[in-house]
Amino acid sequence: MGEGTARTTCPYCGVGCGVVAQADGRAMRVSGDEAHPANAGRLCSKGSALGSTVGLEGRLLAPAIGARQASWREATALVARRFSETIDRHGPDSVAFYVSGQLLTEDYYAANKLMKGFIGSGNIDTNSRLCMASAVTAHKLAFGADLVPGCYEDLDLADLVVFSGHNAAWTHPVLFRRMEAARARGQRHVVLDPRRTDTAEVADLHLALAPQTDVRLWNGLLADLLRRGAVDRGYIAAHLAGFAEVMAALAAEDQSLHAVARDCGVAEADLATFFRWFAETPRTVSLFSMGANQSTQGVAKGLAILNAHLATGRIGKPGACPFSITGQPNAMGGRETGGMATTLAAHMDFDAAARARLARFWGAQRVAERPGLMAVEMFDAVADGRIKAIWIMATNPVVSLPDAGRVREALAGCPFVVVSDCMAATDTMAFAHVKLPALAWGEKDGTVTNSERRISRQRAVMPPPGEARADWRIIADVASAMGHGEAFGWRSPAQVFREWARLTAYENIDRPLNLGPLAALSPDAYDALEPVQWPVTGSGGTARLFADGRFATPDGRARMQPLRSAGPAVAVDAAYPLALNTGRVRDHWHTLTRTGLAPELCRHTPEPFVEVHPADAEAVGIADGALTRVQTAQGEAVVIAQLSDRQRPGDLFMPMHWTAAFAPSGRANPLVGACVDARSGQPEFKHTPARIRPYRETWRGFFLAREGWAAPAGLDLIWRRIPQTGCQLHEFAGRGDEREREALRLALARGATAAPLRFEDVSAGVLREAHLAGERLDRVMFTTTQGALPPRDWLVELFAAEALGAQDRAALLIGRAPGRIVQAGPMVCACLGVRAQRIAAAIAEGADSLEAIGESTGAGSNCGSCRPEIARLLKAPTGAEVRHAA
Numbered sequence: 001m002g003e004g005t006a007r008t009t010c011p012y013c014g015v016g017c018g019v020v021a022q023a024d025g026r027a028m029r030v031s032g033d034e035a036h037p038a039n040a041g042r043l044c045s046k047g048s049a050l051g052s053t054v055g056l057e058g059r060l061l062a063p064a065i066g067a068r069q070a071s072w073r074e075a076t077a078l079v080a081r082r083f084s085e086t087i088d089r090h091g092p093d094s095v096a097f098y099v100s101g102q103l104l105t106e107d108y109y110a111a112n113k114l115m116k117g118f119i120g121s122g123n124i125d126t127n128s129r130l131c132m133a134s135a136v137t138a139h140k141l142a143f144g145a146d147l148v149p150g151c152y153e154d155l156d157l158a159d160l161v162v163f164s165g166h167n168a169a170w171t172h173p174v175l176f177r178r179m180e181a182a183r184a185r186g187q188r189h190v191v192l193d194p195r196r197t198d199t200a201e202v203a204d205l206h207l208a209l210a211p212q213t214d215v216r217l218w219n220g221l222l223a224d225l226l227r228r229g230a231v232d233r234g235y236i237a238a239h240l241a242g243f244a245e246v247m248a249a250l251a252a253e254d255q256s257l258h259a260v261a262r263d264c265g266v267a268e269a270d271l272a273t274f275f276r277w278f279a280e281t282p283r284t285v286s287l288f289s290m291g292a293n294q295s296t297q298g299v300a301k302g303l304a305i306l307n308a309h310l311a312t313g314r315i316g317k318p319g320a321c322p323f324s325i326t327g328q329p330n331a332m333g334g335r336e337t338g339g340m341a342t343t344l345a346a347h348m349d350f351d352a353a354a355r356a357r358l359a360r361f362w363g364a365q366r367v368a369e370r371p372g373l374m375a376v377e378m379f380d381a382v383a384d385g386r387i388k389a390i391w392i393m394a395t396n397p398v399v400s401l402p403d404a405g406r407v408r409e410a411l412a413g414c415p416f417v418v419v420s421d422c423m424a425a426t427d428t429m430a431f432a433h434v435k436l437p438a439l440a441w442g443e444k445d446g447t448v449t450n451s452e453r454r455i456s457r458q459r460a461v462m463p464p465p466g467e468a469r470a471d472w473r474i475i476a477d478v479a480s481a482m483g484h485g486e487a488f489g490w491r492s493p494a495q496v497f498r499e500w501a502r503l504t505a506y507e508n509i510d511r512p513l514n515l516g517p518l519a520a521l522s523p524d525a526y527d528a529l530e531p532v533q534w535p536v537t538g539s540g541g542t543a544r545l546f547a548d549g550r551f552a553t554p555d556g557r558a559r560m561q562p563l564r565s566a567g568p569a570v571a572v573d574a575a576y577p578l579a580l581n582t583g584r585v586r587d588h589w590h591t592l593t594r595t596g597l598a599p600e601l602c603r604h605t606p607e608p609f610v611e612v613h614p615a616d617a618e619a620v621g622i623a624d625g626a627l628t629r630v631q632t633a634q635g636e637a638v639v640i641a642q643l644s645d646r647q648r649p650g651d652l653f654m655p656m657h658w659t660a661a662f663a664p665s666g667r668a669n670p671l672v673g674a675c676v677d678a679r680s681g682q683p684e685f686k687h688t689p690a691r692i693r694p695y696r697e698t699w700r701g702f703f704l705a706r707e708g709w710a711a712p713a714g715l716d717l718i719w720r721r722i723p724q725t726g727c728q729l730h731e732f733a734g735r736g737d738e739r740e741r742e743a744l745r746l747a748l749a750r751g752a753t754a755a756p757l758r759f760e761d762v763s764a765g766v767l768r769e770a771h772l773a774g775e776r777l778d779r780v781m782f783t784t785t786q787g788a789l790p791p792r793d794w795l796v797e798l799f800a801a802e803a804l805g806a807q808d809r810a811a812l813l814i815g816r817a818p819g820r821i822v823q824a825g826p827m828v829c830a831c832l833g834v835r836a837q838r839i840a841a842a843i844a845e846g847a848d849s850l851e852a853i854g855e856s857t858g859a860g861s862n863c864g865s866c867r868p869e870i871a872r873l874l875k876a877p878t879g880a881e882v883r884h885a886a
Ligand SMILES: Nc1nc2c(c(=O)[nH]1)N[C@H]1C(S)=C(S)[C@@H](COP(=O)(O)OP(=O)(O)OC[C@H]3O[C@@H](n4cnc5c(=O)[nH]c(N)nc54)[C@H](O)[C@@H]3O)O[C@H]1N2
Pocket: 013, 014, 131, 164, 165, 166, 167, 168, 170, 171, 172, 192, 193, 194, 195, 197, 210, 211, 212, 213, 214, 289, 290, 291, 292, 326, 327, 328, 581, 582, 583, 584, 585, 586, 587, 588, 589, 590, 686
């Protein structure tokens, strides 16, 4: 391939799709890599929009100390000195690294080696603690090591796929398309999720179980399998331990279909159908994701799924396995290299033999003696002063940790905070004493491991911008400045990778995680490395583990684990009667630092919301679309209410994505309680008792401008920024009188040169004001106290015009689009930019199937993650209003 072109890997989800990227300066075109086994050429909306996120807008391009730009030499020396001094004075456990599944394996390896090998503390943990920790613990307990048995091919081969707390249609769209194709050949889908997600909507069976009742349900399934004689007695006798204990635990509860259905809040007939399908289908894959892991019973939920598969011998066979699907592109790499505080590198534990082995391999004197603090504990230790220096890399904990208000306070009080990030102004960066600019996707080079243990290369197609550097190198430079230069002298990611691969094979007699043959890769061979699944042997990769029924325990038997079902950590009560669940939307990634740069990804769900059952909303006087306070014992948010029977009565759902930079009042995590699973340390993101109240604004309005704005200080307003093509939309609401609106107006008009076009009707609280720069529209503000506001799409279009005509100027003052109504409706297909109105028109013209709509509009023909939504539009009565996210 030519200059600026490379086969690389998507930096978003754990599917790990291959991408062909072609760069020309800072512009980039991407397409799916047809040769990559994870996606065979497909990309989802986020992957397809990668080109819109690689500009330099908002990037951190030079190191900074406080507000002052600094040289790398100075910044590196300061970080090394402050860490060394803190360690000398207070011991190695007074410092910590908080890292991320968005680092490359080489970065992760370097960070872990420095902390656990040379600083001598276990205090390095990763955001995978918030994501995968429960599955990791379940794997270790049942299999003897953190091993994912299956592979993507199993998803093609299965006859039944169970999705446990997994909204695959939105979160792993390319894999979901693969399974949809299998479904067209007869595969069945069962979804276990309290919400009717898009995944559930198109499934063969949806069990909208009551929150946190999964263990009860899976235990009930196992009991049912036993009653039917559908367990595999031969497999149990030959390959498992703990079966008798599991039987005893099951017997302690009423496992009748009736009792289980009642406790899980599902219809008995539906539960019976699921049990029967599971019993009758040897080729079953059970996917589990955040609805399982993010719970104070996260480990038990995982084990309950593993128990059902072990007892039926459905593991290590084509089309049959329990499958913990990973979220981030390199969640697996972090688990492998020791990014979690609870393991050493290469799946070794803190026993004396493993520590001695690592000391020999690294030439290290002080390998950590015990596990370090897990994410939530780590920030508690920052808050109470036990940790005095922290280095945060590639994660945004002020947004993503539970009880985020406390995290903010903890960092504000921490004596020394270092943040490595690509972006200059994240919510976390605001607390950094030292800011270190990292290379971003498209610029960095290394490897990631996807959900099926497949190692793929990320390759650079753009030169490093400004002073940005690779994370592994930043870490190595600090290590050298701390006096460990010999152990951190790498010159390239290939060298780091070879050392890592060598470690996996070092004195390895029984560790399945082994990349031995890759330790000898030449630099060219590393560059050309094709995707390969570990364990890697002389004959290549390994698709499935445990095919021979041997597990990674000392006696080779898997351990079934007795489980008792429990409730959430904190139950709902009279004060907080609703259960707040949180998670993801289709087109956004986490804390918006990347997808927030692509206007096409901001249209499907433009602003933060709370989804609530109509009965719960009506009970407190909240109408669809109204601004709503969501309150918990931890904090409050104000977001738009979406009334929907996709939610169970009693349950709320809020997306996790919004930040202070986009919607200060729309952040979910200041609300979320910080209870964790005792065994895995994973927080219960999916259940916090909450209540809702109307916000009752006295006015609302919006502001459009070429540049992004922060709300003026001193005004108590609800505002959200929604990126558009060519301008930024800010939606406002307040509870004050005309003085509040006037203060906002003055703030927004600041710096404008010419007199604005202006219309005001004080009695109706209507204000329209437009500023021009020359002939072009520069800013527009509309407010109202009661009436409707005009469509934003029309005004956004005006920003593209070179000059505003007389008709447009008049229309601005009247507040109505001239002649035609431009309101294309919400974005349905982000890949091809097809909005709801166009699909409605196609349906009106006779398109009556997904295929027909795809042919006439293109919608749904690329990644397909919008297909459930198009199906919903097809089912809607004609003329019904098309509505979803705000
Ligand atoms: N579009 C998009 N895709 C992503 C990401 C993203 O930010 N955006 N992030 C990636 C990452 S890091 C991750 S971890 C994955 C996560 O992928 P998913 O796990 O699919 O995503 P979530 O929306 O967090 O949660 C999944 C579902 O769990 C359900 N749930 C809540 N409580 C319970 C319960 O008690 N039992 C059961 N069975 N289900 C419950 C929720 O209603 C929700 O629909 O997505 C990855 N892919």
